[in-house]
Amino acid sequence: MQKPNTETTPALSGAVTIEQVDAETAIVHFSGSWLLGADIKISDTLLADLAALPVSSQIQFKAIDLEGWDSRLATYILKLIDLGQKNSLQINVSELPEGVQGLLTLARAVPERAGDRRIEQQSSILASIGNVVVASIKDVKGLVQFIGEIVLAFFALLSGKARFRSVDIWLCLQEAGPSALPIVTLISLLVGLILAFVGALQLAKFGAQIYIADLVGLGALREMGALMTAVIMSGRTGAAYAAQLGTMNVNSEIDALKTMGISPIEFLVLPRMLALIVMLPLLCLYADFMGIIGGALVTISSFELSFAQYFHQIQRAIHLHDVGVGLVKSFVFAILIAIAGCMRGMQCGRSASAVGDAATSAVVNSIVYIVVADSILTLMFNYLKI
Amino acid sequence: MSTQPHITISNLTMAYGDLVIQQDLNFTVNRGDVFIIMGGSGCGKSTLLNHMIGLNRPKKGDVLYNGQSFWHASEQQRTKIMQRTGVLYQSGALFSSLTLSENIALPMAEFTSLSKSEIADLASYKLALVGLAGFEEYYPSEISGGMQKRAGLARAMALDPEILFFDEPSAGLDPVSARLLDDLILNLRDALGTTIVVVTHELASIFAIGTNSVFLDAVSKTMLATGNPNTLLAESKDATIIQFLTRGVGHAEAA
Numbered sequence A: 001m002q003k004p005n006t007e008t009t010p011a012l013s014g015a016v017t018i019e020q021v022d023a024e025t026a027i028v029h030f031s032g033s034w035l036l037g038a039d040i041k042i043s044d045t046l047l048a049d050l051a052a053l054p055v056s057s058q059i060q061f062k063a064i065d066l067e068g069w070d071s072r073l074a075t076y077i078l079k080l081i082d083l084g085q086k087n088s089l090q091i092n093v094s095e096l097p098e099g100v101q102g103l104l105t106l107a108r109a110v111p112e113r114a115g116d117r118r119i120e121q122q123s124s125i126l127a128s129i130g131n132v133v134v135a136s137i138k139d140v141k142g143l144v145q146f147i148g149e150i151v152l153a154f155f156a157l158l159s160g161k162a163r164f165r166s167v168d169i170w171l172c173l174q175e176a177g178p179s180a181l182p183i184v185t186l187i188s189l190l191v192g193l194i195l196a197f198v199g200a201l202q203l204a205k206f207g208a209q210i211y212i213a214d215l216v217g218l219g220a221l222r223e224m225g226a227l228m229t230a231v232i233m234s235g236r237t238g239a240a241y242a243a244q245l246g247t248m249n250v251n252s253e254i255d256a257l258k259t260m261g262i263s264p265i266e267f268l269v270l271p272r273m274l275a276l277i278v279m280l281p282l283l284c285l286y287a288d289f290m291g292i293i294g295g296a297l298v299t300i301s302s303f304e305l306s307f308a309q310y311f312h313q314i315q316r317a318i319h320l321h322d323v324g325v326g327l328v329k330s331f332v333f334a335i336l337i338a339i340a341g342c343m344r345g346m347q348c349g350r351s352a353s354a355v356g357d358a359a360t361s362a363v364v365n366s367i368v369y370i371v372v373a374d375s376i377l378t379l380m381f382n383y384l385k386i
Numbered sequence B: 001m002s003t004q005p006h007i008t009i010s011n012l013t014m015a016y017g018d019l020v021i022q023q024d025l026n027f028t029v030n031r032g033d034v035f036i037i038m039g040g041s042g043c044g045k046s047t048l049l050n051h052m053i054g055l056n057r058p059k060k061g062d063v064l065y066n067g068q069s070f071w072h073a074s075e076q077q078r079t080k081i082m083q084r085t086g087v088l089y090q091s092g093a094l095f096s097s098l099t100l101s102e103n104i105a106l107p108m109a110e111f112t113s114l115s116k117s118e119i120a121d122l123a124s125y126k127l128a129l130v131g132l133a134g135f136e137e138y139y140p141s142e143i144s145g146g147m148q149k150r151a152g153l154a155r156a157m158a159l160d161p162e163i164l165f166f167d168e169p170s171a172g173l174d175p176v177s178a179r180l181l182d183d184l185i186l187n188l189r190d191a192l193g194t195t196i197v198v199v200t201h202e203l204a205s206i207f208a209i210g211t212n213s214v215f216l217d218a219v220s221k222t223m224l225a226t227g228n229p230n231t232l233l234a235e236s237k238d239a240t241i242i243q244f245l246t247r248g249v250g251h252a253e254a255a
Helices: A046-052 A071-086 A098-109 A125-158 A166-176 A178-205 A209-250 A253-260 A264-302 A307-317 A320-346 A352-383 B045-052 B075-083 B100-111 B116-129 B145-156 B175-192 B203-209 B229-235 B239-245
Strands: A013-022 A025-034 A039-042 A058-069 A090-092 B007-016 B019-029 B034-039 B060-065 B085-088 B163-167 B195-199 B212-217 B222-226
Touching (some): A013 A046, A025 A046, A046 A071, A071 A098, A125 A320, A166 A264, A209 A253, A209 A352, A253 B075, A320 A352, B007 B045, B034 B175, B034 B203, B045 B195, B085 B145, B100 B116, B100 B145, B116 B145, B175 B195, B212 B229, B222 B239, B229 B239
Parallel strands (some): B085 B163
Antiparallel strands (some): B007 B060
């Protein structure tokens, strides 16, 4: 990139040189412009010369030809003074401009308190592993504590003592349900479509296209409907919960609730959790339906089956308990998403980046929880022959 | 009225993990005091406030309200004590999803059996007290920082608490608004007999409204003195306190 006005303004430059007067006296000359944008020529031998001076030598700082200066000069001089003090040299700054002297005194006016400076410690691999383990244990403790608080809040809810605004529940229901319909429609329709297409290509080889209906029906109802809505909602609602609660934490709103004597778990977490628990199974049912429609589109358009045949086959293939399996799964997923989202929000630190981290880890955690829970549930249903 | 101190801090030690912030704090706040918690930056003033309002658990010691232990009480009792206090946070800490009127109505709706219209009237009245009449339907993000602070005060006063805590009330306010807030604090004390605890390092406020105080020191990690700030200025022999109360000028020049 070409610098503007390079021809009209001559480049600023400054220099520092050292002049040895006798064995125990030296003068350091500063000249030219010592500005942040200037080009400073530092004599190569300066530091070596200074270090080579015998103990308690006299060093005089002079700035006769100094044209301009700013913090850059002060910083450099401080560095030289530190070096000089390490070698027990006598440093005299009295011939520097008054402003520079003032800045030097100011920088030294409030001495560092012992222990204030943070030193970046290079830890060994073992120590890092230890830190990770300690952090994970703390994480698990936090999770257990949070779950405990939620259970207590639910007991309070059942006994009618929980404090929250009913209008919040309606807002959360709206946010977690109807507002998510467009994206759930799109994704589950496409997933049904993909499921049908992938399966149909294989089944068509045997002339068994009719079984696409079984594949799509069972796949959507038992697995894909619940899983896809859960993933969508963890990215949509789980992250939103973490960010909302996190921001409230940053703004001391959660402290304010606590000091008012209102439990933030009851007031903030409970409505969000209830909303998700009610809405996710409903969305799952809707997604099941859309998945079946998606499958129908592929089957009818490309594989010589009629609408009636497809639906007749679907009716034969799926049973009410298949719908039940999906609903049970999405009920569990709803709890997991709400816990991950709300916990990360409540534990959020007090900075902007902490809110971002909370939202990120809410989504990551809930997706991990969902997939693990899905595997366990699928195995369980398989053993129970449901 | 009982002569028992309203709040007693007994042998309090505060720490974050192993890092001790302040230790061996002992002082009392009397009924009707305007009690100032002062000290240099980073000495633990706000942390002390958090210990008094139940946000941080003390490492050692206790806080007593009317002689009743706060930290050794059950959760329900703590909640009950907290309901008789109000807190104004440094940022106001208004609920951003609620309007000013709803913010103030919230504690009333939760803890009283007043009707909706009564609550709305009370909320408007509290807003009028802090000079925000007509702002009922505004959201906190739509008003200025100073107004948020005053709205926060209106919310803190919602249940006519016995004790009001203020965390740096004049931080970020222009001198006139800060002065008005001081006047408001004094009015509240006089009219309602509220005990007031203020964390601040605003010298003008300290001398104008303080009737009692505690001075925390960051270096020795404990309190250096307690008493009326004016008396402290006149009688204290401690260099740190005098430096603080005279903006670093010291006694000789100040006199």
